[in-house]
Amino acid sequence: MKISRAEVEHVARLARLALQPEELDAMTGQMDAILGYVDKLNELDTEGIEPTAHAVPMENAFREDAVKPSIGVERAQQNAPETDGSCFKVPKVIE
Amino acid sequence: MQLDNLTISQLREKLASGETTSVELTKAFLARIAATDEKVNAFITVCEEEALAAAEAADQRIAAGNAAPLTGIPLAVKDIFNTIDVRTTCGSKILDNYVSPYDATAIAKLREQGAVIIGKLNMDEFAMGSSNENSAAGSVKNPWDLERVPGGSSGGSAASVAAGQALATLGTDTGGSIRQPASHCGVVGLKPTYGRVSRFGVIAYASSLDQVGPVARNVEDCATILGVVAGYDPADSTSVDTPVPDYLATIKDGVKGKKIGLPKEYFIEGLDADVKKAVDAAIETYKSLGAEIVEVSLPHTDYAVACYYLIATAEASSNLARYDGVRFGVRKDEGEGLIGMYQQTRAAGFGDEVKRRIMLGTYALSSGYYDAYYLKAQKVRTLIRQDFLDAFEQVDFMLAPVAPTPAFKIGEKTDDPLQMYLSDIFTIPLNLAGTCGLSLPCGTSSEGLPIGLQLFGKPFAEGEILQAAWAFESATDFGGKLAPL
Numbered sequence: 113m114k115i116s117r118a119e120v121e122h123v124a125r126l127a128r129l130a131l132q133p134e135e136l137d138a139m140t141g142q143m144d145a146i147l148g149y150v151d152k153l154n155e156l157d158t159e160g161i162e163p164t165a166h167a168v169p170m171e172n173a174f175r176e177d178a179v180k181p182s183i184g185v186e187r188a189q190q191n192a193p194e195t196d197g198s199c200f201k202v203p204k205v206i207e
Numbered sequence: 208m209q210l211d212n213l214t215i216s217q218l219r220e221k222l223a224s225g226e227t228t229s230v231e232l233t234k235a236f237l238a239r240i241a242a243t244d245e246k247v248n249a250f251i252t253v254c255e256e257e258a259l260a261a262a263e264a265a266d267q268r269i270a271a272g273n274a275a276p277l278t279g280i281p282l283a284v285k286d287i288f289n290t291i292d293v294r295t296t297c298g299s300k301i302l303d304n305y306v307s308p309y310d311a312t313a314i315a316k317l318r319e320q321g322a323v324i325i326g327k328l329n330m331d332e333f334a335m336g337s338s339n340e341n342s343a344a345g346s347v348k349n350p351w352d353l354e355r356v357p358g359g360s361s362g363g364s365a366a367s368v369a370a371g372q373a374l375a376t377l378g379t380d381t382g383g384s385i386r387q388p389a390s391h392c393g394v395v396g397l398k399p400t401y402g403r404v405s406r407f408g409v410i411a412y413a414s415s416l417d418q419v420g421p422v423a424r425n426v427e428d429c430a431t432i433l434g435v436v437a438g439y440d441p442a443d444s445t446s447v448d449t450p451v452p453d454y455l456a457t458i459k460d461g462v463k464g465k466k467i468g469l470p471k472e473y474f475i476e477g478l479d480a481d482v483k484k485a486v487d488a489a490i491e492t493y494k495s496l497g498a499e500i501v502e503v504s505l506p507h508t509d510y511a512v513a514c515y516y517l518i519a520t521a522e523a524s525s526n527l528a529r530y531d532g533v534r535f536g537v538r539k540d541e542g543e544g545l546i547g548m549y550q551q552t553r554a555a556g557f558g559d560e561v562k563r564r565i566m567l568g569t570y571a572l573s574s575g576y577y578d579a580y581y582l583k584a585q586k587v588r589t590l591i592r593q594d595f596l597d598a599f600e601q602v603d604f605m606l607a608p609v610a611p612t613p614a615f616k617i618g619e620k621t622d623d624p625l626q627m628y629l630s631d632i633f634t635i636p637l638n639l640a641g642t643c644g645l646s647l648p649c650g651t652s653s654e655g656l657p658i659g660l661q662l663f664g665k666p667f668a669e670g671e672i673l674q675a676a677w678a679f680e681s682a683t684d685f686g687g688k689l690a691p692l
Contacts, residue, residue, distance in 0.1 A: 120566070127524060127569040128531070129562055130550035139566060145625055146567060150513040150580070153587050163585030164592055166415050166445065167641020168402045168666070173444035187308040191535035200533050203545045 114147035115140065214427045215280055215374065216455075222269050222279050229262040229269070229279030233323050236281045240326070240372045243692045246353055249367035251286045251344045252294050252327040265321040276431055278321035283373035285364050286327040287334055288314050289408040297410045298332040298342040298360075301536045301556025311408025312443065313377060313419050313436045320435055328363030328376060332558045333527065334384055334412040336360050337630050338620065341560040346617055349391060350690030351656055355614040358388030364422045365392035369657075371689040375423035375432055379409060381416045382515050383609075383634025386646035389422055390609035390659025393648045395676065395686060396422045397429045400667045401641035402447035404433075405440030411526040413519035414445075416638045424687050426647060426676040430454035433669060452670050458677045463497035465675065468602035470663075472508035473633055479612040485650025485658040486608050489679065493606070496678055503601055505594040510587050511636040512628055517571050517584035518639070523561075524568030530556060563624060588639050595640040595663070604672055605663040608633055609646045613656035633661065642666045647676045648686035657685075 117140045124131045124139075131139065185198045194201040213221075221227045237255055244250050258281065265279035284290065287297050289307035296302045310318065317324065331341040339347040339362025347362040349355040350370040357366040361378030365388035368376055378385040380398035389396025397420045404419040411417060421432035434455065439448040469490065474483070490500055532538035532552030539551040557565070571580035598605060610633060620627040637644045642664060649660035660679070664672035680686055 115570070119570075123566055123570045123573065126573060127565050128528075128546070128549040128553055129557070129565065130547075130554040131562070132554075135562075139563065142563060142624055143567060143570070146516065146628075147570075149625055150517055150584075153510060153513050153517075153583050156507070156510060156587055156590065158583060158586035158590070161586040161589050163582055164588040165585060166401070167588075167592060167639070168400070168445070168447060170402075170445070170447075175441060183308060188534075190308055191305050193532055193536070193538035202533055203540060203542075203548050205545050 114144050214425055215277065215431045216427065218280060218374070219274065219276065223274065229265040229323060230259065232279065233258050233262040233281050233325060236325055236373060243370050243372060246348060246692060247350055247366050247370050247372070248345055248347050249329055249363040249370060249372060250283070250326045251296055251298070251329050251363070254293055254324060254326050257293065258323050258325040261323045265323060268321050275320040277317060277435055279323060280374060281323045281325050282317060282375055282377070283326045283328050283367055284314065284324060284377040285330050285361050285379060287330060287379055287410045288377065289410070290314050290324065290327065293327065295327065296343065298330045298344060299556065299558070299561070300343045301530050301552070303343070303537050305535055309408060312405035312440045314408065316436050325373060328367055330363055331360035332561050333410065333523070334360040334379055334381055335523070335560050335564055337383070337387060337627055338615070339363070339388070340617065340621055341558055343558065348617070349614050350692055351393065352614065354616055355656070356391065356617055358391035358614060360384040361422065362388050365389050365394055365396065368392070368394045368422050368424055369690045370692055375421055375428045377419060377436070378422050379417055379419050380638065381413050381519060382638050383631045385420045385422060386609050386634050386644055386659070386661060387631065389646040391614035391657065393657030393686065393688065394422055394424055395426050395429050395645070395647045396420065397433060397645045397669065397673070398637065398643060399433060399437065399669055400643040402445055403643070403667065403669065404436050405438070405443040405446045407440055407442035413522040414526060415522060416519060426673055426680050427455065427458060430458055430673045449667060454670050454673055457670050458674055460674050461496065462493060462675050462678045465498045465604070466602040467493055467498050467500050468503035468598055468605040469500060470505040470508070470598065470605055470607055471502050472505050473607035477611065478608060481650070481652040482608050482612065482658050486660060489649040489660045490606065492679060492682055496682060501602060503598040503605065505598060505636065507587065507590045507594050508636055511591055511639055512632055514584045514587045514591060514639060515635045516567065516628055517580050518588060520564040520568030521571045521581050522568065524565045524572060527561070527565055560624070591636055592640045595642055599665045604665070604668070604675060607661045607663065609659040609661040610634070613652045613654070613658055637663055643669050643672060645672045645676050647680060649679070649683070650685060
């Protein structure tokens with residue numbers, strides 16, 4: 113086994129996904145198969161190989177720190193499930 | 208009006224001469240959608256009112272004599288593009304109620320030209336899939352055989368063009384999501400070089416791989432649309448500031464004397480016999496057009512799918528963290544606090560494949576596994592990219608199949624994610640290399656299904672593969688047809 117059900121449960125917590133017991137069972141089998149497959153990367157010796165994060169070599173993209181029009185509060189909030197004034201409202205965080 | 212074999216530039220002449228109007232054209236496509244989409248399910252949203260208003264404005268612009276290349280041309284776009292004041296779901300329940308507050312740069316560029324956007328196209332949820340079966344809006348059907356998949360994730364983008372519902376469309380390609388559906392639906396699809404087209408306002412899946420590109424019924428239309436949407440955008444720091452060539456100016460230059468590489472790893476056992484026959488015939492066509500064929504090697508091809516499913520899922524797990532029920536999207540809250548709200552919202556809003564990829568990516572990035580999975584995959588990516596650069600030292604471009612088989616049946620691979628992933632074996636390496644590729648029709652299977660041919664170009668050599676594709680298209684008679692519906 114590449115991954116146990118307990119590990120899958122832990123990853124689901126990290127990913128903020130409330131998975132049902134039967135989903136956890138199915139996910140464990142599927143992730144195990146996929147992780148088994150990706151193990152083939154270990155056939156390759158990558159000692160001393162630089163990782164590629166982006167295919168096009170680029171330096172940092174800088175711009176002038178200039179004030180420009182932005183989307184505005186009304187537009188930014190138009191899809192919000194719940195708002196309060198100019199804020200996004202969420203369930204209580206602090207007891 | 209017969210729309211089968213018209214190109215955008217021919218239509219532009221008809222619009223300019225008054226032989227037709229944009230309103231008339233737009234109505235014709237809206238009628239075709241109304242008549243066929245119950246079968247194909249290519250559209251998530253049809254923008255009838257907005258399209259007719261844009262068409263009227265385009266007709267006025269044409270009458271005033273300031274038409275641009277796409278003025279009055281009806282197009283449709285994948286539901287991954289933000290389109291102001293239009294619902295944008297990305298094929299997901301979690302964005303069921305999301306109305307874009309702005310336009311993606313590619314959309315803004317189409318609008319500046321006066322293009323008419325007739326609707327938003329169905330897709331695999333968050334562009335994750337190879338069959339368009341992972342959409343909250345239901346599966347898209349292949350117009351050539353309604354029991355088969357159109358390919359994915361830009362299934363709607365390809366199926367709508369084949370069905371005659373749109374003249375051309377925009378899609379996105381992360382691991383083959385433009386080329387594979389174009390191949391399965393018998394249309395032309397182009398994945399530009401990473402950085403060629405701005406991704407500002409395109410809902411992110413895997414940010415180091417995603418790229419925007421056109422799907423059309425012919426090569427020339429792909430070139431026209433790429434010429435409009437390509438270019439540097441200050442709002443996308445990964446877009447590259449190199450000039451956009453005039454793709455139409457060189458498209459008819461032919462392939463005489465060009466060196467075409469055949470990557471031997473793409474001509475393997477297990478390649479469907481009809482696909483092999485069609486691609487072999489295409490090689491002969493290129494020889495007869497004066498190109499020289501040489502064998503090349505991309506030795507790390509066999510590792511690309513494994514590499515991709517670590518990098519893409521890792522990036523997806525990070526990108527999709529934003530769907531938390533706070534600022535937009537559908538919230539589910541059962542009174543278990545903030546974390547509970549996140550967990551319930553995401554569990555209810557995401558489909559199975561999206562959950563699976565978030566889980567894989569989260570695992571690959573998690574403490575203790577990062578080096579073994581994510582970093583390892585990034586190193587293998589270097590080897591895959593180097594394969595392409597080495598091969599391009601020897602040849603002008605490369606030729607390969609797009610998919611190992613023609614379109615498979617709906618439901619055939621849904622129970623086995625790994626088998627589904629392996630159907631992208633010939634398209635994924637190019638995204639990892641970051642260069643450009645194109646799919647165009649090169650034949651039909653014994654069952655009457657379209658087969659596509661893939662061309663790989665050097666970085667930013669879209670002009671060269673468009674030219675090669677145009678030469679093939681002009682010498683043969685495979686594309687440009689509408690599916691009988």
